[in-house]
Amino acid sequence: MYVFLDTNIFHNNWFLRSAxxxxxxxxxxxxxxxxxxxxxxxxxxxxxxxxxxxxxxxxIRSISSTLSQLAPAVVVEATSHESVNSYDLKSVLVDRAECLEIVEYEGISQTLIAERAMLKIRPFRENEKGFRDTLIWISLLDYLKENRIAGDVFFITGNTSDFMGANKGCFHDDLLQDITSKQLLCNLQLVTSLQEFLRGHVDSHEHALDRNKAENEFSRYLEENAVQFLQHVESRLASVLSERLFSNVGILANSSPITAEIVEGLEDFYFVKTEDLGNNEVYVSCLFELRIVELKIDMSAREFENHRDLILSSDSVYDADQSHGIATVIMYVRPGFLASFTYNQVTEECNGFSVEKFSLVEKGRRLKNLFPNTLK
Structure with a gap:
């Protein structure tokens, strides 16, 4: 799927920050x-x-002049025009779009343009207006033809007077003839506003985030909060460890404290749901796992000795050390989480981390199988 944006879509949205x-x-x-x-x-x-x-x-200069007459002591200062970085739309687009295609127009025949101007073939109209729009149009058709573009291509423009025909929402007959003569493989469609395209094709909740970029932005937040969760839910964690590693013997019932440290971080991240809450806030529900987490669990030396063979037989247990009547068991686990939080798209801050479910991802199993029916 391809989307073409005309000049008027960018006007007053220089840095593409509008919703x-x-x-x-x-x-x-x-x-x-x-x-x-x-x-x-x-x-x-x-x-x-x-x-x-x-x-x-x-x-600014006009306001400064007026203000100086009203209040001579007040000075209006602004960054000098020369020191403002030059505006580069391509760089802005590259930063926003993962796949950007720029259509060149230098190879368009001036003879063809002149003929269309004289015959008033759209986008040309009276007084030979439409030169730039014609260059844009012809070069786009050539690009679609030469690159054998297939599928849907949406031509989004607010310039309906030059591109739209008598039938609302359809290209002018001249332009339809151009499309036919090019024998394009794609379905080129006219859309008369960006809002119209979004209403017809985009779920604002599902696409409230750029998911690939968001995963990278969320990783540190999720790692930090997941570790805090593991360290603050000792009884729940001990229960899960006992169930998964020690056959519910209850070895860890009296263990304390549990400390957690990430060895290898976020992996197998999946969005479960996103929802636009308004005011730039997005609700995020997700699945993720921490590939390797080191847990240190203290228990009485007597408890450890009573179950030494069972504890040390676990593949997850790396080491155990005894000192002053306390045994510290070191193990490496792979915890998986079903969690949620909110994300502010302006401040780029995450808040409200909450874990709905967590468990251990066993060797040979996948995270998605750990929480069935969670993902669509």
Whole structure:
């Protein structure tokens, strides 16, 4: 699936931070979709940004002049225009889209453009307006043809006067003829706004996050909170360890304390559910495991001696040390968690970690099998 964005979709969204654009990029990245942008669109947006920046500085100078007349002691300062980093839309797009295709237009025949202008073939209209839109259109068709693009391609533009025909939501007849003559393999569809595309194709809860990026952002938070959980639920952890490692003999019933340290961290992460809560907050339910966690468990030396053979026979037990009547058993385990938390997309902070279920992932078993019916 491919999405093409026209110039007007980017206007006043220079850094792609608006909620609709953010949702679009989440959707494309999660579904392995590609964003197509014309080189000319990039140049147009960068030119619009430059003009908007110049206008903003003119406004500052005007306000400063007016303010100095009203209150001479007040000085309005702004970063010098020259010191502002140049705006590079391509870099912004590369940072947002995992798959970005840029369509070049230098090879378009000027003779073809002139003929279309004289015959007023869309996107050309009266007074030969439509030169840039025609370059964008023809170069896109050539790209789709030359690269044998198949499947759905959505052409999203707010410029309905130049691209849309009498039938609302459909390309103008001239453009439909272009599509037919190119014998494209894809299904090129006109969409007249980004909101229309999102309403028709994107589940805002399912794609509330860019899942690949989010997994990396969440890893440290999940590791830290999972270790804290293991250390603060000693009785539950001891019960699970007794059940899985020592056949419910109750060896660990009186053990304390339990300390946990990660040797190898997050692995086999799965999203169970995401939900947009509003105000940039996203609810996240997930499955994950910590590949290797070292547990140190203290118990009485007498208890240890009573069950020495059983304890040391466990594949998970690495070592045991006795001192002053206390035996410290060191074991390596692979805990799995079904947990939830909230994530703020603006502050990029996670909060409210909660574990619904946890267990040990045994050798040869998969995390998903540990919590059946959790994943769709």
């Amino acid at each position: 609709p654009l953010r949702l679009l990029f989440h959707y494309l990245n999660n579904e392995s979709g590609a964003l197509i942008v014309s080189r000319l669109v990039i140049q147009e947006v960068e030119n619009l940004h430059r003009r908007a920046l110049e206008e903003a500085y003119r406004d």
